[in-house]
Amino acid sequence: MKKKYTFGWDQGVTAFLAITVVVGSFVSEYFANFDNLSFVIQDIAEIAIIALAMTYLIIAGEIDLSVASILSLTSATIGFLFRNGTSFEMAIVGGLLVGLLCGLLNGYLVTVVGLPSLAVTIGTLALFRGLCYALLGNEPVNELPENWIVLGYENIPGTFLPWSTIPLAILAAIAWIVLHYTRIGRWTFAIGINPEAAKFSGIPVARMKLGLFAMTGLMSGVAGVVYTLRFASASPDGAVGFELSVIAAVLFGGVAIAGGIGTLWGVLAAVLSLGAIRSVLQLIDFSANALLVVSGALLLISVVVPRAIEIYQSRRKSAFVTKI
Amino acid sequence: MIKKLAKVAAAAIVGALVATAVTPASAAVPGIKTGLKIAIMPKAVNIGYFTAWDKGAQKACKEIGAKCTYLGPTEATGPAQVQFINKVIQQKYDVLVISAADQNAIVPSLKKAKAAGITVVTSDADVAAASASSRVVSVLPAASDRIGTAEVDWIAEAVGKKGSIAVLSASATAANQNAWIAAMGPYLTKKYPNMSWVGGTVEKSTFYGDDDATKSTAQFAAILSQYPDVAGIISPTTVGVLAAAIEKKAKNAKVKVTGLGLPSQMAPYIEDGTVEKVGLWNPIDLGYVAVYAAARAESGTFKGTVGSSFLAGKKTYKVTKGGVVFLGDPFTFTKSNIATFKAIY
Amino acid sequence: MKSLVTRFFRVRELPVFIALVIVVFITGSANPQFFTLSGFQDVTLGVAVVAVLAVAQTLVIVMKHIDLSVGSTIGFSAYLIGDASSKGHGFWYCMGLALALGLAVGAANGFMVAYLKLPSLVVTLGTLYIVRGVFNEVAGGNTITEDMVPGPINFMGLNTFFGIPYLFLVAFVLMLVVGFVMKRIRSARDLYAIGSNLLAAELGGIPVARRVFLAFLATGAVSGLAGAVLLARFNTAAANSGNGLELSVVAACVVGGVAIAGGIGTVYGAVIGAILLQAITMALGALGIPQFWQLAVNGTLLIAAISLDRYLSTRVKPTSIMGAK
Numbered sequence: 001m002k003k004k005y006t007f008g009w010d011q012g013v014t015a016f017l018a019i020t021v022v023v024g025s026f027v028s029e030y031f032a033n034f035d036n037l038s039f040v041i042q043d044i045a046e047i048a049i050i051a052l053a054m055t056y057l058i059i060a061g062e063i064d065l066s067v068a069s070i071l072s073l074t075s076a077t078i079g080f081l082f083r084n085g086t087s088f089e090m091a092i093v094g095g096l097l098v099g100l101l102c103g104l105l106n107g108y109l110v111t112v113v114g115l116p117s118l119a120v121t122i123g124t125l126a127l128f129r130g131l132c133y134a135l136l137g138n139e140p141v142n143e144l145p146e147n148w149i150v151l152g153y154e155n156i157p158g159t160f161l162p163w164s165t166i167p168l169a170i171l172a173a174i175a176w177i178v179l180h181y182t183r184i185g186r187w188t189f190a191i192g193i194n195p196e197a198a199k200f201s202g203i204p205v206a207r208m209k210l211g212l213f214a215m216t217g218l219m220s221g222v223a224g225v226v227y228t229l230r231f232a233s234a235s236p237d238g239a240v241g242f243e244l245s246v247i248a249a250v251l252f253g254g255v256a257i258a259g260g261i262g263t264l265w266g267v268l269a270a271v272l273s274l275g276a277i278r279s280v281l282q283l284i285d286f287s288a289n290a291l292l293v294v295s296g297a298l299l300l301i302s303v304v305v306p307r308a309i310e311i312y313q314s315r316r317k318s319a320f321v322t323k324i
Numbered sequence: 325m326i327k328k329l330a331k332v333a334a335a336a337i338v339g340a341l342v343a344t345a346v347t348p349a350s351a352a353v354p355g356i357k358t359g360l361k362i363a364i365m366p367k368a369v370n371i372g373y374f375t376a377w378d379k380g381a382q383k384a385c386k387e388i389g390a391k392c393t394y395l396g397p398t399e400a401t402g403p404a405q406v407q408f409i410n411k412v413i414q415q416k417y418d419v420l421v422i423s424a425a426d427q428n429a430i431v432p433s434l435k436k437a438k439a440a441g442i443t444v445v446t447s448d449a450d451v452a453a454a455s456a457s458s459r460v461v462s463v464l465p466a467a468s469d470r471i472g473t474a475e476v477d478w479i480a481e482a483v484g485k486k487g488s489i490a491v492l493s494a495s496a497t498a499a500n501q502n503a504w505i506a507a508m509g510p511y512l513t514k515k516y517p518n519m520s521w522v523g524g525t526v527e528k529s530t531f532y533g534d535d536d537a538t539k540s541t542a543q544f545a546a547i548l549s550q551y552p553d554v555a556g557i558i559s560p561t562t563v564g565v566l567a568a569a570i571e572k573k574a575k576n577a578k579v580k581v582t583g584l585g586l587p588s589q590m591a592p593y594i595e596d597g598t599v600e601k602v603g604l605w606n607p608i609d610l611g612y613v614a615v616y617a618a619a620r621a622e623s624g625t626f627k628g629t630v631g632s633s634f635l636a637g638k639k640t641y642k643v644t645k646g647g648v649v650f651l652g653d654p655f656t657f658t659k660s661n662i663a664t665f666k667a668i669y
Numbered sequence: 670m671k672s673l674v675t676r677f678f679r680v681r682e683l684p685v686f687i688a689l690v691i692v693v694f695i696t697g698s699a700n701p702q703f704f705t706l707s708g709f710q711d712v713t714l715g716v717a718v719v720a721v722l723a724v725a726q727t728l729v730i731v732m733k734h735i736d737l738s739v740g741s742t743i744g745f746s747a748y749l750i751g752d753a754s755s756k757g758h759g760f761w762y763c764m765g766l767a768l769a770l771g772l773a774v775g776a777a778n779g780f781m782v783a784y785l786k787l788p789s790l791v792v793t794l795g796t797l798y799i800v801r802g803v804f805n806e807v808a809g810g811n812t813i814t815e816d817m818v819p820g821p822i823n824f825m826g827l828n829t830f831f832g833i834p835y836l837f838l839v840a841f842v843l844m845l846v847v848g849f850v851m852k853r854i855r856s857a858r859d860l861y862a863i864g865s866n867l868l869a870a871e872l873g874g875i876p877v878a879r880r881v882f883l884a885f886l887a888t889g890a891v892s893g894l895a896g897a898v899l900l901a902r903f904n905t906a907a908a909n910s911g912n913g914l915e916l917s918v919v920a921a922c923v924v925g926g927v928a929i930a931g932g933i934g935t936v937y938g939a940v941i942g943a944i945l946l947q948a949i950t951m952a953l954g955a956l957g958i959p960q961f962w963q964l965a966v967n968g969t970l971l972i973a974a975i976s977l978d979r980y981l982s983t984r985v986k987p988t989s990i991m992g993a994k
Contacts, residue, residue, distance in 0.1 A: 030414040039410045109972065115979055116929040118735075122920055123972035130965025137961050138496035142428040142452050153432040231402060233428030237497055240401065248794065257788040282411045288369060288398040289806040296798025303787045303795075370908035375810035398805055398908075496961070532960065537903050537910065545711055546954045552702050570815060570904045574827050592816055 009254035009306055013269040020273055024280035031283050034160035042153070042230060044275035045164040046071065046223035046239070048268065050246045051253075052175040053219035055267045057212050058250055059179075061192045061259030062110065064213065065121040067220045068242035069128035070102045072235075074224025076132040079141030079234025088145050095228075096221040102128055103217015107210035125243070132236035140235035144228070152229030164226050171222070176264040188212070192259030248295065249274055252302040274298070355625040358389035360419055362615065363412045367400035367425040367449065373562055373586060373607055374423065376669040377448060380611030381421060387637070388619050390419075400535070402429025409433040413440050419618045421611070423448040427455075427499045434458040443622040447614030448607070449500055456647050460621045460628040463614040463641075463649045465605035468500075471560070472507030474603060474654055475583060476516070479556040482580035482600050486518035487555025490547050491530040492540060492568055492583075494561040504560050505530060522551040533564045540567035548577060559583030565602055569593040587657045587665035594662045603654040608669055610651060613641060617649060681926045682938040684981040688974065689945045692952055700955035706832055713837035716947040718743070718899050720840035722914065723921040723939040724847050725891035728884045730922055732864045733931030734782060734789035736885065737915045739892045741800035742774045744911025746896025748804065750822070751813030751906050760819045767896045774800060775889015776882075783881035797915070805908045813906040826901030836898055840940065843891075848936045860884060864931030921946055924974040945974070 025032035050067050057064055074095040081091035102124070109120045151163040179185040190198040191205055199205045228234050253270030255262030274295075281291055352358060364381045366374030378394045385392035395411070397404030405425045412420050413436060420442050424430055431451055434444050435458050443460055450462040465471065479489055491508070493501045509526035512519055523529040531547055533540030540563055547554060557579055559565035565583035569590065572581050585602035593599045616636035620626035626634045633642040641649050657665055697703040722739050729736045746767040753763045774796060781792045815823070825835040833841075851857045859880050862870040871877055900906055925942025927934030949970050953963045 030416075033414075036410075036414050039414075043407060043410075109976070113976055113979070115972075115975055116923075119919070119923040119929050119975050120972060122916055122923075123968050123975060125916075125968070126971060127965055127968025130962065130968050133496065133961040134965050138502060140426075140428055140497055142431075143454060149432070153436065230432065231406070231426075231429035232432050233426075235402075235426065235428065235497055237401070237495065238429075239403070241399070244794065248798075251791050251794075257790050278407070282407065283414060285395075287806065288396065288404075288408075289802050292398065292802030292805065293799050294802075296795045296800075296802065299791060299795035299798065300781070303791050304781065304785065307785050307787060370805050370808060370810050372810045372812050372907075528959075530960070536912075537905050537907065541903055542715060542950075545715065546951065549702060549708065549711055549951065550700065550954050550957075566812075566905065567903070573815075574904065589812060589814060592814065 010263050010266045010269075012305075013253060013266050013273060017269045017273040017276065020276045020280060024276060024283075028280060028283040031280055036279060036283075038155055038160045038162050040272075040275045040279050041165055041168075042162045043279070044271050045162070045168050045230075046227050047242065047245050047249055048168055048271045049171060049223040049226065050216070050220050050242075051249050051267050051271055052171055052264070053212070053216040054246050054250050055175070055253070055255055055262060055264060056179065056188050057216050058247075058255050058257060059192045059259055059262045060188050060209060060212055061195065062117040062209060062212070063121065063247070063257075064106055064117065064216050065243050065247075066102070066106060066124040066128055067216060067223075067246060068239045069125045069132070070099050070217050070220035071224040071227060071242060072132050072238040072240075073102060073128045073135075074099045074221040075228040075234045075238050076135045076236055078225065078228050079144075080135040082144065082234075083141050088148055092225055095224060096218065099221020099224060100214055100218045103214040103220070104210070106217065107213030110213065111206040111210045129236075129240075132238075136234065136236045138236075140233050142233040144232055144234075148229055149232045152226075152232060164230070167222060167226065171219070172264070172268060179264050184208075189260055192261075194260075245274075248299050252298055254302075254306075270302075352387060352389040355623060356388045356616075356619045357623040360388070360390040360619055360622060361417045362390050362392045362419040362421060362618065363417045364392055364394045364611070364615075365396045365405065365408060365412070365420065365422040366394070367396070367405070367423050368398060369394070369396045370398060371400070372589070376586070377423070377607040377611040379669070380606075380608035380613075381615045382611075383608070384612045384615035384619075384636070388616070390615070390619060392615070397425075400425045402426025405430050406433045409437060413437050413442065417442060419443045419445070419615075419622050421445050421447055421614045421618050424451050425449070426497075427452040431455040431458050443618055445614050445618035445621065448610050450648070452499070453646060459647075461617055461643055461647045461649055463610060463617055463651070465610060465651050466653050467650055468503035469507035469511075470653055471584075472504035473511045475504070475558045475560060476508050476511050478582040478601050478603065478656070479558050479580060480512075480516050480519060482582055483519070483555040485516055488520045488522045488551065488553065489529070489556040489558060490522045490551065490554050491526065492533055492543055492547065492557055492559040492561075492564045493530050494533065494535040494564065496532045498535075498561075501560050508558070519555075522547070522554050533559075533561070533567065535561055535563045537563060537567050540564045541571050544568045544571045545575075548575075548579065554579050556580040556582070562586045562589065562604070565599075566590065569599050573598045584654070585657070586669060587662055588667075588669060590657065591662050591666035594657060594659060597659075601656050601658045603656040605651055605654045606669065612636065613649065613651065617641070681933070682935065682941060684978060685925050685938060685941050685945060685974070688977070689941055689948060692945060692948045696948060696952040696955045699952070699957070703951070703955060710829065710832070710834055712944065712947055712951065714834045714902065715951075716943050717834070717836035717840050718895065718902055719914065719917050719921055719947070720837070720940045720943040721843055721895045721898055722892060722918040723925070723943045724840065724843050724936045725888040725895075726918050726922050727927050727934060727936045727939045728847070728851075728860060729789070729888050730864075730919075730927050730929065731931055731934055732860050732881060732884060733867075733929075734881070734885075735793060735919065735929075736778060736789065736888050737793040737919075738774055738778060738796040738800055739888065739918060740911040740914035741797050741804060742771060742889065742892040742911070743895050743899050743914065744906065744909070745800055745804035745807075746770050746893045747900040747906040747910055748808050748813060748896075748908075750819065750896055750900055751817040752811075754819045755813070755817035760821050763819055764894065764897065767893045768890060769893070770896075771890045771893015772886060773889070774892070775886040778889060779882035779885030782885060783878045789885075801912070808908040811907065813900070815904045818900055818904055822897050822901045823904070825897075826904060836901055839898060844936050844940045851936065856880065861932055864933075866932075917946070918943075920971055924971065924978065926978055942974075946971070 077098045078091045078095040081094045109115050110117045187203045249271045253267035446459045446462040521529040531543040533543045559568050565585040566589050568581045581599050584604050613636045620634050633640050750763040781787045782789045859875045921943035922939045925938035
């Protein structure tokens with residue numbers, strides 16, 4: 001029964017995306033042009049990349065609130081290393097490494113020390129953000145090499161797609177295939193549905209979770225690189241509050257917070273939808289405050305509607321049964 | 325003779341009438357195109373200071389016959405502003421007047437706006453010096469060192485020119501505040517030898533309230549608790565100085581407080597003596613002058629080159645090094661003049 | 670006698686209380702000012718808001734739920750009180766308004782979590798956004814100033830009762846009342862059952878939906894009324910008031926032994942946890958740790974506190990009211 005409506009939700013989000021784009025083109029003359037679409041993709045690129053990993057994590061029954069801080073710490077590391085003489089390429093590698101290490105720390109605290117992920121990632125959120133300040137103090141780094149910056153805000157020559165589409169597309173494809181067509185993906189679902197049963201059927205639950213946290217850290221790191229290039233600077237207060245946007249997108253994409261349910265396409269469609277609708281609302285002059293209310297409302301709708309459908313279906317079913 | 329004069333006069337009048345009929349929507353102000361579409365973007369929309377800034381901008385807009393829209397994010401961060409800058413580009417505005425929430429993060433977007441033909445002027449908060457080319461000019465209140473040193477003068481006056489002082493700033497990355505604070509250090513040492521910084525240097529004596537009332541209050545309490553003998557606190561941000569005044573009154577503390585304060589918010593504390601003096605420039609003027617500079621630049625009559633000048637309303641302003649236009653020294657508000665100013669902003 | 674001593678050492682709140690004593694001692698040694706009356710008042714005043722919210726949040730966390738909307742609610746409430754007062758309304762009217770707001774948010778949350786059986790993380794995240802959006806729209810760029818604060822609230826914020834700030838007394842009394850209710854009154858004790866084992870609670874005849882709804886309603890009401898505490902503490906309110914408080918509140922509860930996994934922990938622990946976090950922040954300053962390192966150290970200590978609590982909880986008898994032996 002549940003599996004059925006997951007596919008339903010998937011299609012629902014896709015429909016929502018399509019409707020938003022179509023309606024958007026009608027209500028605002030500024031929406032459906034390549035320039036704007038390019039911007040929308042840039043706008044959601046970082047959130048999408050992190051959401052790919054967060055999807056796995058939430059399906060497995062965990063959560064990570066520190067992703068925005070990891071993104072910022074990666075950015076701060078790149079800035080710090082570059083400012084102190086490292087080549088930009090090496091600085092990027094250093095930043096990604098830091099992201100991975102942060103993820104491993106989260107994973108360690110959850111799987112080895114046994115702390116609840118919600119609580120512990122509130123702590124690491126503060127810790128990683130604090131390290132950003134420790135690295136950069138109050139001086140953001142803003143003289144980054146021009147040839148790299150260009151990747152941050154230019155489009156791939158000849159198309160309307162920004163450069164950031166490349167890492168996003170590759171990672172999304174890999175994430176999709178792994179989640180739905182490989183053993184690792186199946187294990188992730190199994191752990192989310194019933195960790196005890198998963199353990200007893202031979203799945204290395206602790207190691208898997210550690211890996212998922214590490215992957216989330218690494219993806220946050222990749223997002224951090226994209227972020228640094230897009231804003232041509234590294235600052236200790238970057239991406240504050242991003243984690244809520246990522247989680248909201250994943251939840252809107254049909255991933256159940258309790259774990260065990262979700263699809264990657266749902267999440268991607270959700271991220272694109274949220275970016276599109278934000279763009280449409282802005283272009284028809286909705287105030288920023290109204291956007292907050294809409295975000296909250298969409299989040300609520302994303303859980304109320306499936307539940308309403310479920311209640312309706314079960315009422316129909318029970319009516320059917322009593323007839324017999 | 326009179327007939328000839330009358331003919332000339334008549335011709336002149338007709339000529340004038342024809343000219344006004346023919347000139348597209350009579351230029352309300354000469355040298356500025358009318359009907360310009362101008363975006364006024366604060367760091368964040370829900371901040372009282374920027375509401376006043378917008379008041380000035382709207383006034384200028386009315387005078388020059390432009391259509392101005394006040395828009396911006398709810399949080400004062402660069403990435404949030406970038407979304408709105410894109411909206412401005414998409415909706416094909418002619419001019420963008422913006423207070424930079426982040427001196428670096430918005431630069432690529434401003435460059436995009438410039439490439440799309442939009443005239444960009446920053447006001448109140450500028451982009452980093454290295455990226456000055458992303459905007460035509462910047463309209464700022466007064467030179468950083470003037471603002472910083474003025475505040476030191478105010479606190480010195482309040483504490484009787486001796487004692488140790490601390491600084492309650494905005495966020496650690498706030499470029500404006502950092503520049504002002506940097507000017508405070510050497511000035512104190514040079515001019516007030518009997519005064520010192522609580523932590524030894526100005527850097528070690530700066531606490532960050534992040535322009536948040538809660539955090540600023542907590543930091544004020546932290547200063548008092550770590551340095552019970554502190555004589556004075558400078559807060560170069562309206563949120564900080566208000567929080568400090570409130571907390572000082574609540575705790576009946578002896579420390580002197582001064583800084584940059586909005587007269588409408590600080591009035592009760594100046595009137596009852598909690599705070600002797602605060603200062604601020606007029607954000608209304610900042611918005612007003614910025615719109616004029618931008619409109620003139622868009623109309624092609626003002627290039628923003630160093631040394632050039634332009635007329636905003638009744639006053640002329642000159643462009644100084646780095647493409648910056650300064651309004652002048654901050655006003656100070658004391659018991660004697662607070663009543664007048666608190667009604668204005 | 671022996672059993673009393675053993676029971677004392679097995680009290681769940683003991684570790685966090687000891688941690689608090691240690692931190693207070695360290696802070697005091699670095700800064701003797703801390704041990705004075707004014708130091709005491711600094712801590713208690715600074716912790717009042719979070720403590721009140723932590724007491725309410727405990728009701729929800731022990732049931733294995735969470736309420737992230739408290740920050741937006743308390744901020745909006747503080748603004749409404751000041752705004753109504755400035756328009757000439759009396760104290761009780763303003764408080765009624767605050768209560769109404771809190772009840773509305775609590776009822777919405779409660780309905781969706783209890784009767785629609787939706788996950789509380791998602792629901793309260795949604796209401797967080799909605800309330801904040803509405804709040805920002807209503808407040809605009811306005812700031813509530815001290816002259817707009819109702820008299821009784823102003824009084825409460827500025828004065829002390831035999832040296833103890835009134836605001837802290839509010840939190841303290843609330844803690845005692847709720848603590849008593851949760852231990853002695855049957856319907857409140859059910860909250861622990863719901864958090865420990867939902868199925869067993871249902872089968873045991875506990876009206877789960879009603880309890881959950883009332884708990885969220887109570888949390889909402891407290892957050893609304895606590896707007897007065899926020900306003901009293903800072904004598905100002907604006908569009909960004911209350912932003913981010915929810916994380917501090919959850920952290921305080923967790924550190925104080927109220928496990929995210931539900932079924933365990935008391936309001937006493939939550940308040941001690943709030944005080945501990947406040948004391949740590951003050952300790953960092955007193956010890957002269959450079960500003961730019963303070964946040965990182967704060968985060969590390971938070972993780973350490975959670976780890977310690979977790980470690981000790983495996984060694985300590987849980988004060989689950991269901992009488993675990």
